[in-house]
Amino acid sequence: MSTLREKLTEPGGFVIAAELVTSRGLLSQHTGRALHEIAHQLASDPRFDLLSITDNAGGNVMLSPETLARSLVEVGQEVSIHLACKDWNRNGIESRLWEIASDGFHNILALSGDYPVAGHEGVAAPVFDIDSVGLIKLLSDMNAGMLDSRAPGGRLDPTSFFIGCAVTNHKLHEREVMPQYFKLAKKVAAGAEWGFNQIGWNARKDDELLKWVGAAGVPVKLIANVYLLTRGVARVFHSGKVPGVVVSDELLAAAERYGADADKGRSFFVDVAAKQVAVARGLGFSGAYIGGHMPFETYDEILNRAAQIGDGWLDASRDLHYDRPGEFYLFGRDQETGLSDGRERAEYLESRRRRQTDLKVPARYRASRLMHETVFAQDAPLFPLGTRLYRRLEESPRSLQRAAHLVEQAAKVPMFGCQDCGDCSLPDIAYVCPEGPCAKNQRNGPCGGTRDGLCEVYDSECIWAQAYERLKAYGEERELVSGPVVIKDNALRGTSAWANTFLGRDHSSRQHGNPTESKETAK
Ligand code: SF4
Structure with a gap:
């Protein structure tokens, strides 16, 4: 066979x-x-x-x-x-x-x-x-x-x-x-x-x-x-x-x-x-x-x-057209066959041109983008400063490291519901945390289980649907999952995600081929 x-x-x-x-x-x-x-x-x-x-x-x-x-x-x-x-x-x-x-x-x-x-x-x-x-x-x-x-x-x-x-x-x-x-x-x-x-x-x-x-x-x-x-x-x-x-x-x-x-x-x-x-x-x-x-x-x-x-x-x-009112199609309908005509619909193209979104894009997303481009991205102007700062912190007493971690959490818990996984995917998912609101911790795109936009398990909007809308507001939605495969390192749980970013220990640093610096082992 x-x-x-x-x-x-x-x-x-x-x-x-x-x-x-x-x-x-x-x-x-x-x-x-x-x-x-x-x-x-x-x-x-x-x-x-x-x-x-x-x-x-x-x-x-x-x-x-x-x-x-x-x-x-x-x-x-x-x-x-x-x-x-x-x-x-x-x-x-x-x-x-x-x-x-x-x-x-x-x-x-x-x-x-x-x-x-x-x-x-x-x-x-x-x-x-x-x-x-x-x-x-x-x-x-x-x-x-x-x-x-x-x-x-x-x-x-x-x-x-x-x-x-x-x-x-x-x-x-x-x-x-x-x-x-x-x-x-x-x-x-x-x-x-x-x-x-x-x-x-x-x-x-x-x-x-x-x-x-x-x-x-x-x-x-x-x-x-x-x-x-x-x-x-x-x-x-x-x-x-x-x-x-x-x-x-x-x-x-x-x-x-x-x-x-x-x-x-x-x-x-x-x-x-x-x-x-x-x-x-x-x-x-x-x-x-x-x-x-x-x-x-x-x-x-x-x-x-x-x-x-x-x-x-x-x-x-023609007997297999059981769709739902308002169902989205990327391509138009072929008038003769009722199938797809393979051409992007004018309404869709117009909504892209106008960067029109169905969900509201929160102000904190716009602020987070700015912060990322300024500080946390590998090529951000303040990234080298952050790296120097966290290298010095690594050599400082544990109490100081813990204080810095607390400051990080004080910012990220109220803003993103951070669960302290230590290997942050916020920049991968348009600043939506995958740890709490995603029942399946999907870091590479949505699972197939969404119910008309809602999570398969929780009654909240799928994190990837939110991310799509946020990126569409910037004309970037086609880049939604275009980055390398994300696999979380569980060894980093409970450690500072900022330290792990600046010191090359998280998945984004590995993807950029940056050398990993010494492991922070304790909370
Ligand atoms: S560090 Fe982990 S838990 Fe915290 S915001 Fe980032 S992805 Fe979510």
Whole structure:
């Protein structure tokens, strides 16, 4: 069987993938056995190029994907393992990756992951030590042969991960859609080569995603998400309980209408999924990624129906326009097809020209920019003075260092809600702190879970939506995540972030290639 990499690079190739959500409990248990049986039925069907296995999807604890994947690899099935950052810190992930690579798995889908919602004797603590972009960098570094920290000068054998990522393009606001596009580009720059989008039933939005990727020259193979709904699942998605997944009022109404039929809407839902597959092929996606709970026969039915639609995909796409009132599109609507015309809309361009924002830009942001450009940026006029000052402080009594740290906190706590992480990302996120208000500590762009601009977990505006608006006020929003990958150094927690900046110890200094000065070890 061809590998996923080979399949995706075949000219005109179109990959068929199925998503398998693992069950709770032992694989030998009833639900585990049922999933195992479906997985092996899919593996025996040559139309399925890839079986993609989730990692504690929805934040619920489930059987690890590797357990199911091992038996599939034994029968020659190509699999991809989802790897999320919510339950593991970077060391746990790296260790797990050595195991995954040693077991012969190569296709990894790198995700930040859904916020945990359950656990033994209470809800589990979320980890989010790194985010999806940090994970992609880790995978890339492993592929390059990482320096062996225990053997100076030595390198570990390179892995050969084929790195995948996700993008959530079915969003409502400009401040959600555009950051998703930019973050996709960042993931690809960090090493992702393939990916798929979040569930959605809007062909114009999917067309726009592909056209944006083409126009921006982002070298990624995208597989389109296809999902088999039921009336019950449509209700859950519509309620907003699944992060990043949206069922519009119109689609819910259709699900309710057809769901009242004798077959509970099955033929309608299969038809919609088949149209999604056919439209994905017609639009130029590199494949279709079929999700939903169904027996093998339903997968078969969806693919057969999609094959029947074939060249009629454009007509079929007219039935996949379930968007929401006020939904943002970067590109205009093609009047003939109802799809994307690939040209930036005049209203969008005008709003850029006028630097018009939907959220108010606070005065403290403008002041913070000025302060950064004057003092904290590596090329700021007062940066050398700050460096000299903090070098002297390093040699001063601890009480003086603590006093300076207190002064810093007195300024940063009221202004930014600083949590004293010591490795400051304020300049990376337009002076919004990621530690408190971001439940997943996303330092490289927004996760896919926002609910019409709000955080997936808290009822506050997503920090990256705020940052987008602030930067747009200066015509800089396209630079939102254009910097190097940010990975926080936890050794700096509780130490002075200003000292760490001036003395070259934080991530921004590492990115500028500045030498690290002696570590401040105590609070
Ligand atoms: S030092 Fe850390 S916690 Fe404090 S403002 Fe900066 S990013 Fe937030």
